[in-house]
Amino acid sequence: MKIVLTRSMLPGDIQYIKNGLNKEIDGLYEFAVPEEFTEEGISKEVADADVLLGPYVTKNILENAKKLRLIQVPWTGMDTFNFDAVAGYDIPVCNTHSNADSVAELGMALTLDLLKKVSYHDRKMRNGNWNRDQKPLSLKSRMVAHQTVCILGCGNIGYRIAKLFKTFGANIIAVGGHEADDVISIRYEKCDMLKALSVADVAICTLPLIDSTKGLIDIEVLKGCKSGMLLINLSRAAVMDEDSVYQALTEGLIDGFASDVWWNAPKRGESESYPSTHNKFWELDNVIMSPHRAGFVEGCLPHLDEAITNLIHLAKDEPLISVVDVNKHY
Numbered sequence: 162m163k164i165v166l167t168r169s170m171l172p173g174d175i176q177y178i179k180n181g182l183n184k185e186i187d188g189l190y191e192f193a194v195p196e197e198f199t200e201e202g203i204s205k206e207v208a209d210a211d212v213l214l215g216p217y218v219t220k221n222i223l224e225n226a227k228k229l230r231l232i233q234v235p236w237t238g239m240d241t242f243n244f245d246a247v248a249g250y251d252i253p254v255c256n257t258h259s260n261a262d263s264v265a266e267l268g269m270a271l272t273l274d275l276l277k278k279v280s281y282h283d284r285k286m287r288n289g290n291w292n293r294d295q296k297p298l299s300l301k302s303r304m305v306a307h308q309t310v311c312i313l314g315c316g317n318i319g320y321r322i323a324k325l326f327k328t329f330g331a332n333i334i335a336v337g338g339h340e341a342d343d344v345i346s347i348r349y350e351k352c353d354m355l356k357a358l359s360v361a362d363v364a365i366c367t368l369p370l371i372d373s374t375k376g377l378i379d380i381e382v383l384k385g386c387k388s389g390m391l392l393i394n395l396s397r398a399a400v401m402d403e404d405s406v407y408q409a410l411t412e413g414l415i416d417g418f419a420s421d422v423w424w425n426a427p428k429r430g431e432s433e434s435y436p437s438t439h440n441k442f443w444e445l446d447n448v449i450m451s452p453h454r455a456g457f458v459e460g461c462l463p464h465l466d467e468a469i470t471n472l473i474h475l476a477k478d479e480p481l482i483s484v485v486d487v488n489k490h491y
Contacts, residue, residue, distance in 0.1 A: 162190045162476050165206045167215030167222075169198055177462050178214075178235075181469035186476045212472060218246050231255065231475050235468040236456070237318075239491055240370040240397055247487055254485045257467035258317040260456040264421075265321035267455040268365055268395045271419035272310075272326075274449050275391045276363075277302040281446050297446050303362075306330030311361035313354070314338060314368035315345065318395060322365055334361065337368075358386045363393070369491040370397035380405035383414050394420040395455060407440040410447065418442075419449035426453060 166175075175192070182190055193210070195202040200219050207213070207226035216234050223229065223246060234242060234256045247254060274280050278298055285292050292300055308331045312319040315338025323333045327344050334347045336357050341348045349357040358364055364386070368374045378392075378401040386392075392415050394401055403424045409415045423436035435443070442448045456464045471481050485491060 162186075162211045162472075163193060163209055164190055164212040164214050164472065165193045165203065165210040166195065167198065167203050167213050167217040170215075174462060174465065177465055178469055178472075181466070182472060185473045189476055190472070212475065214468065214472075216242050218243055220246050223247070223250055223252070231471065231481065233468050233471055234485075236260075236464045238370065238397060239485060240399075242490075244487055244490055253481055254487055255467075255471050255481055255483050256485055257464055257471075258483050259466035259468075259470075260458075260463040261317040261321050263458050263463050264318045264367075264395055264455040265325060267421060267451065268318070268322050268367075268393060269325045271421070271449050271451060272363060272365065272391065272393050273305070275393070275417040275419050275447070276305060276308070280449055308332070308362040309334060309360055310363045310365065311336065311357050312338070312345075313364060313366040314396070315348070316367060316369075319365070319367040320344070322367070331363075355382065355385045358382065358390070361387055361390055363391045365393045366396045366400060368396045368400050370399055371490045374400050376400075376402045378402060378405065380408055383409040386415060389416045391415065391417045391419075393418075394422055396422065398422045398424045398426075403437060403440060407437075407442065410442075410445055417447040417449075418445075419451070421451040421455045422453055423450070 179192060193206045195206050200221055204222050204225045207222055209228055210226050211228060212231045212233055213229065214233050214235060218232060229252055232252055232254045237256055237258055237260065239256055281298055282292060305326065306329055310326045310331045310333050312323050312333065312335040315323060315335035319335065319338055323335065323344050327333055333345050334349065334357055335345045336349045336354045337351050376399065383405055406418060410418055425434055425436055425438050427434040436450060443450065467483055474481055
């Protein structure tokens, strides 16, 4: 089985994949890294390829890959994938959801930080300030057990978050995804999102970024949220209209915002950039910022685990997992 990489990876990431494969199919695969990660460079490697590993694909690459049996994207988000290129091809496209627990845990941490104002008081205490004047935020925190938590897009990550908050006694509602069960008390259709947000104390977004969700959370939506609501984003920054979120925070339409994804991320290979080019979120005390790190875990690379599983399944002619619906784009 020949696996062709279509996007550069760190040597440690490649070795992690090889280590996982060697446990089950050692000697039964070939790992090919193109000299250049361009259409031309990749096309030179794919004539006998079984797998494209990575998010980059074009019609020309597919035309040259006559034996291709799988396109494996080694992470969850499919917003940069060229779905037009695979139209008309009967080749399964898969992503991974094996980092769902890691993302869910960070989502819970961000939410608890907002509810309990941990980072806010830590910053004050570092300057010897015990916040006895309670400005701009009070000493008081919220009880998780008293919250109605709304999961926007209750899929793999969202449902795990729901289960975590359920153990704290929160009331869980959801928009889309899983049906109502012993974890979720009410599931709203997507068209009823405003109704769900009007009763939610906390809203956690795990929606995929597709055409219908781009800029979905705008000022009109935020004006309809329950007073004092906290908003957490674990999806993609573009699901939320940046200026609307900033306006909602500065005008008190929502009480707080936490996110692991931002509108101005560093370019590949860089490590520094402010999360926005024009809105100073970092100056707001009711904002928690995280640098797109939810899937980073000590000692493992969870986003790659399902990719490894699928490569093993393909080699053993076993069913693939996390197959993407190329019509829905997720």
